[in-house]
Amino acid sequence: MMLLWACIAWVLAATCVAMLPMRRQYVPGVALLIAAPVLILWIGFAVAWWAGLLALAAFVSMFRNPLRYFWAKARGQNPQLPPELRS
Template identity: 70%
Template structure:
């Protein structure tokens, strides 16, 4: 039950961060980006890997632009950051 509340809190925090101006999204967005894999692994351990795969799909859908940015940075490209 605690996992459910942590996941709900994470979703509401992500929505709240998304409503912030872009320059104020970085710090809380990175914290949420780092917390998501931990929650997804916990979901996988408690609920099964099919549910974890659905959670991963939802996470990738919500964070597709930051993930594209990180992948471009890892490839050595210089992606543009919106202001």
């Protein structure tokens, strides 16, 4: 039951962050990005491995742009931010 409430809280938090202006989405978005793998592993262990894979697919789909950015940074490239995020 705790897993269900944690997932509901994450979805509601993600929805609230999505309604923020783009400049204000960065910090809470990173927090959600860090919390998601914990929930995905929890789902995989508590429910089934295939449910964890479905959750991972949904996560990668939602966070594809930040994941691309962090992947490029990890490889030593200098990716460009969208104009609305530049200072």
